[in-house]
Amino acid sequence: xxxxxxxxxxxxxxxxxxxxxxxxxxxxxxxxxxxxxxxxxxxxxxxxxxxxxxxxxxxxxxxxxxxxxxxxxxxxxxxxxxxxxxxxxxxxxxxxxxxxxxxxxxxxxxxxxxxxxxxxxxxxxxxxxxxxxxxxxxxxxxxxxxxxxxxxxxxxxxxxxxxxxxxxxxxxxxxxxxxxxxxxxxxxxxxxxxxxxxxxxxxxxxxxxxxxxxxxxxxxxxxxxxxxxxxxxxxxxxxxxxxxxxxxxxxxxxxxxxxxxxxxxxxxxxxxxxxxxxxxxxxxxxxxxxxxxxxxxxxxxxxxxxxxxxxxxxxxxxxxxxxxxxxxxxxxxxxxxxxxxxxxxxxxxxxxxxxxxxxxxxxxxxxx
Amino acid sequence: xxxxxxxxxxxxxxxxxxxxxxxxxxxxxxxxxxxxxxxxxxxxxxxxxxxxxxxxxxxxxxxxxxxxxxxxxxxxxxxxxxxxxxxxxxxxxxxxxxxxxxxxxxxxxxxxxxxxxxxxxxxxxxxxxxxxxxxxxxxxxxxxxxxxxxxxxxxxxxxxxxxxxxxxxxxxxxxxxxxxxxxxxxxxxxxxxxxxxxxxxxxxxxxxxxxxxxxxxxxxxxxxxxxxxxxxxxxxxxxxxxxxxxxxxxxxxxxxxxxxxxxxxxxxxxxxxxxxxxxxxxxxxxxxxxxxxxxxxxxxxxxxxxxxxxxxxxxxxxxxxxxxxxxxxxxxxxxxxxxxxxxxxxxxxxxxxxxxxxxxxxxxxxxxxxxxxxx
Numbered sequence: 001x002x003x004x005x006x007x008x009x010x011x012x013x014x015x016x017x018x019x020x021x022x023x024x025x026x027x028x029x030x031x032x033x034x035x036x037x038x039x040x041x042x043x044x045x046x047x048x049x050x051x052x053x054x055x056x057x058x059x060x061x062x063x064x065x066x067x068x069x070x071x072x073x074x075x076x077x078x079x080x081x082x083x084x085x086x087x088x089x090x091x092x093x094x095x096x097x098x099x100x101x102x103x104x105x106x107x108x109x110x111x112x113x114x115x116x117x118x119x120x121x122x123x124x125x126x127x128x129x130x131x132x133x134x135x136x137x138x139x140x141x142x143x144x145x146x147x148x149x150x151x152x153x154x155x156x157x158x159x160x161x162x163x164x165x166x167x168x169x170x171x172x173x174x175x176x177x178x179x180x181x182x183x184x185x186x187x188x189x190x191x192x193x194x195x196x197x198x199x200x201x202x203x204x205x206x207x208x209x210x211x212x213x214x215x216x217x218x219x220x221x222x223x224x225x226x227x228x229x230x231x232x233x234x235x236x237x238x239x240x241x242x243x244x245x246x247x248x249x250x251x252x253x254x255x256x257x258x259x260x261x262x263x264x265x266x267x268x269x270x271x272x273x274x275x276x277x278x279x280x281x282x283x284x285x286x287x288x289x290x291x292x293x294x295x296x297x298x299x300x301x302x303x304x305x306x307x308x309x310x311x312x313x314x315x316x317x318x319x320x321x322x323x324x325x326x327x328x329x330x331x332x333x334x335x336x337x338x339x340x341x342x343x344x345x346x347x348x349x350x351x352x353x354x355x356x357x358x359x360x361x362x363x364x365x366x367x368x
Numbered sequence: 369x370x371x372x373x374x375x376x377x378x379x380x381x382x383x384x385x386x387x388x389x390x391x392x393x394x395x396x397x398x399x400x401x402x403x404x405x406x407x408x409x410x411x412x413x414x415x416x417x418x419x420x421x422x423x424x425x426x427x428x429x430x431x432x433x434x435x436x437x438x439x440x441x442x443x444x445x446x447x448x449x450x451x452x453x454x455x456x457x458x459x460x461x462x463x464x465x466x467x468x469x470x471x472x473x474x475x476x477x478x479x480x481x482x483x484x485x486x487x488x489x490x491x492x493x494x495x496x497x498x499x500x501x502x503x504x505x506x507x508x509x510x511x512x513x514x515x516x517x518x519x520x521x522x523x524x525x526x527x528x529x530x531x532x533x534x535x536x537x538x539x540x541x542x543x544x545x546x547x548x549x550x551x552x553x554x555x556x557x558x559x560x561x562x563x564x565x566x567x568x569x570x571x572x573x574x575x576x577x578x579x580x581x582x583x584x585x586x587x588x589x590x591x592x593x594x595x596x597x598x599x600x601x602x603x604x605x606x607x608x609x610x611x612x613x614x615x616x617x618x619x620x621x622x623x624x625x626x627x628x629x630x631x632x633x634x635x636x637x638x639x640x641x642x643x644x645x646x647x648x649x650x651x652x653x654x655x656x657x658x659x660x661x662x663x664x665x666x667x668x669x670x671x672x673x674x675x676x677x678x679x680x681x682x683x684x685x686x687x688x689x690x691x692x693x694x695x696x697x698x699x700x701x702x703x704x705x706x707x708x709x710x711x712x713x714x715x716x717x718x719x720x721x722x723x724x725x726x727x728x729x730x731x732x733x734x735x736x737x738x739x740x741x742x743x
Binding site for chain 2: 092093116117119122123124170173174175177178179327331336337340
């Protein structure tokens, strides 16, 4: 009996190979796999346009870039597969998800649902909103020596070191499901003819332009670069951001915000107070004598307070609490349930005051 | 110690491994959709029904004679007719539940790793494996469960450790009274999962007698602790609202884990390892159903026989495996319907049979037990 069983097991072993012929139909031939690294989505004439780019191949083969117009995501995937029958398109290693302006406005929910159900794509995929078309970003920025994935990887490194935050689909989905708004880094593509090429370097083809505001139904608006800086100071770690105050170029060394709520004796939220601190270092001084240190500190405080107020004003105007104010004041609220349930009505009208403490480190003055 | 008996530690491991299957089926999604932000505190209110169940099961165990399981006790206490009816009811539920576990395990595996595959192949392979193990000695399954417990808990630990960078603990707070009250609702699925341990008292005759009455409590506490940790981890990654809407939030969380560039994705391994929990639960349910049917039909006790032998009522195991496979075919449903069964009907039926059945038994046999205790 034991020998018979052993023989049976040995006969069954060849069926276990996942890469060749086997009983299960989800096998992947490694030689035929084409790893998709960047995916872009647009909505055009009522149809979904999916654009994909594989990474650069071995021996500097250019990336394979394809685009298909379809009824939905699954349909687009099937079409793209037909365009490249010799390869098996594999989406498990998608690093960047680009949503064009149109898709971000209408398809955000369906994208989140699809990633939830997809056995391959990760919720932690980096998501960016393209001010124009994602198709252009994927197709026009892929050249012989580089491709959109490399450009986005470079942009991400640059963004992280210069204080911008790159958000993942999970972060956006979590914020939206809580009924709050979400921020997502917006990018812009530079048309090829406007780029300056030299022998050593190419100019940026994809550049960050601040944040896009996402609401429950999709894209709400794009913040201006200044409002985006204000939002970054309130929500993220702004260290590394480059700002210009009174002609001086400064790097943000440190920044933080303390948000507190003031409540009436009945427990109602009367106002929100935000105390911000920002510390910068001057990188490049404007020609001339410039301002006295105290005056420069005051100018910094005033300028950045304006940016923060701009971000707050847009948040209240759109009703999207992408700055996390509800979460910040909820802990102090005497009536948490009332505040949480009534937040959509409270938030747009609650007075918010901003106090800014700005300080410029002027190490180049030490000699004086 | 009788060398044929399994140790209490092995028995506790078998219960813990088996219950990890329904635990991660209902957690964190069902618990969070019921309890909201307070789901990670649901293990605290769940302690009350679980403590009552542990006390009730211990009370039954104290009245069992050496080598006797719940089957013998039911016949002794309820008489041949009512006792047999109760045994058939329990056995029927074990087989039905086994079928559901097989199907839901296959659905989880297929929808998360093998989207183009059929579930029946996985169900058939698992039931054959479960039958092979059930035909062998219970000690072998119990020893296996000790290894599986270590493997599963290590996998769980790795998942939580590597997800820590994505966690934002502020998503678990602030805490309003409403959240505290809601956490009581989240205790229902947890209590239901722990209630499945009631099946295992049918195997008490094969377990060395415990030194005290707290033998089951430790396993329940471990499971409730794991439930709290898993809920807190997943909620702090996705937030309560998103956790409640995702299909398999725990496994989606695993999808984002990578061990550097060396191992970019580990979800296939972890999800495949989780099949071991389904496997162990079905093995135990087969054995529990076998004990119930063996007692009901008055068949002789277990003997060490070759695997192919059909003597001493072992043919029943083949029939039970076929019944479990048949029940699993009943659950060949679309994913949303299977989810509804998983979240509502199965826990409800399980609570009725196990909590309700045992409580009824405890109530009906109260005078008899008092008489026995006086003697």
